[in-house]
Amino acid sequence: MMRDFMNSASGICLIAGQTSSGKSTTIAAALSEMKRQGRSINTVEDPVEFDLGVIQTSVTAKQGQDNHFNTYTKALLRHDVDIESHGEVRDGVGAMDVCRKGETGQIMFSTLHTSSAVGIAHTLNEQMLVPSALLAAPDLMKLWIYQTLVRTVCPHCALLLEQAKETWSEQQKTHFAVWQASMASFNPKSLRFRNPEGCSQCVEGEKGRTTLIEMVVLDDDDRALILSRDYLAWLKALKVKGFKSVVDHANLKILRGEVDIFSAAGRVDGLFPKDTNAVYQGLWEEVKDERST
Numbered sequence: 001m002m003r004d005f006m007n008s009a010s011g012i013c014l015i016a017g018q019t020s021s022g023k024s025t026t027i028a029a030a031l032s033e034m035k036r037q038g039r040s041i042n043t044v045e046d047p048v049e050f051d052l053g054v055i056q057t058s059v060t061a062k063q064g065q066d067n068h069f070n071t072y073t074k075a076l077l078r079h080d081v082d083i084e085s086h087g088e089v090r091d092g093v094g095a096m097d098v099c100r101k102g103e104t105g106q107i108m109f110s111t112l113h114t115s116s117a118v119g120i121a122h123t124l125n126e127q128m129l130v131p132s133a134l135l136a137a138p139d140l141m142k143l144w145i146y147q148t149l150v151r152t153v154c155p156h157c158a159l160l161l162e163q164a165k166e167t168w169s170e171q172q173k174t175h176f177a178v179w180q181a182s183m184a185s186f187n188p189k190s191l192r193f194r195n196p197e198g199c200s201q202c203v204e205g206e207k208g209r210t211t212l213i214e215m216v217v218l219d220d221d222d223r224a225l226i227l228s229r230d231y232l233a234w235l236k237a238l239k240v241k242g243f244k245s246v247v248d249h250a251n252l253k254i255l256r257g258e259v260d261i262f263s264a265a266g267r268v269d270g271l272f273p274k275d276t277n278a279v280y281q282g283l284w285e286e287v288k289d290e291r292s293t
Contacts, residue, residue: 001143001215005107006034011142012102014089016114016123018267021148022211023111024049027085030109034083042079044072045087073097077104085109092128099130102140115269116246117146117216118235121226136223146246147213150259150267154202157195158257164193172262175272179261182273183251192257210258212268214246247271 005013013030015023028050031041041054048058059072070093073086077100089095089112102108114123121144124130135141165173194205201207216222216238225234250264250271265271 005143010105012108013143014120015111015145016120017147027109039082041083042081043085070097081106083107095124095128095130099134117144117214120144132227132229136227141218144216147211148267149209150264151206152208152210152258153192153260154205154207156201157199158192159195161188161191178272186255190257194260212246212249
């Protein structure tokens with residue numbers, strides 16, 4: 001999906017995620033590959049994080065100059081740029097600037113903080129006041145990505161399921177049972193879990209990190225739902241088309257024994273499905289118990 005976007009003539013790719021989720025690293029890898037195509041690349045960053053061997057401008061805020069970043073990005077409109085990258089979309093002005101660049105016939109990369117790929121639409125429209133008609137403009141927004149990083153299980157000291165259960169709290173056992181019930185089928189022998197004691201090869205049972213990711217390749221059906229701002233309907237439509245969420249990706253790597261389920265849950269919301277009927281019933285039972293005592 002990313003390479004298809006990289007080979008296009010114009011459009012916008014936005015990468016969302018938490019702080020330290022690898023967003024800048026993903027863009028740097030893409031720009032490094034595109035540089036070999038001989039295309040003109042400019043970046044504006046606060047600050048520059050990687051030396052990419054392209055034209056990179058490091059912009060730092062000065063007292064009393066809140067629009068310093070956008071001043072530099074607007075100046076690039078006078079240059080013949082094939083590919084441009086802005087460090088982060090932080091406000092409505094910056095968001096509109098990214099959209100403007102995407103409309104001028106160049107490839108545009110940027111990042112922002114939000115909790116899902118679908119959530120990019122809500123953040124831009126509801127918080128940064130980018131008109132939904134602009135977000136839904138044909139061939140403007142092409143690829144939206146959400147990613148996070150989670151630590152991987154150390155292969156030297158990882159625990160099997162029955163071993164791991166001996167180290168879990170009652171709450172962890174309950175959460176695992178809920179997760180297990182949500183899985184259609186899997187081989188428990190393939191699961192691996194963090195060893196809290198660790199070994200000489202790792203830190204508390206984990207070594208290295210892996211990326212969990214979800215991508216939305218926008219088409220006209222997506223744009224119509226973005227225009228209507230019916231985000232729940234849009235998410236349902238995406239799933240019908242085969243969209244895989246970051247939860248799906250996390251489950252895949254848990255089932256492969258690559259990541260510990262509780263480490264993944266610390267980075268991914270919704271990993272443990274909630275039965276809201278049971279939640280409300282439990283709350284009501286607690287209220288009744290308090291009254292009886």
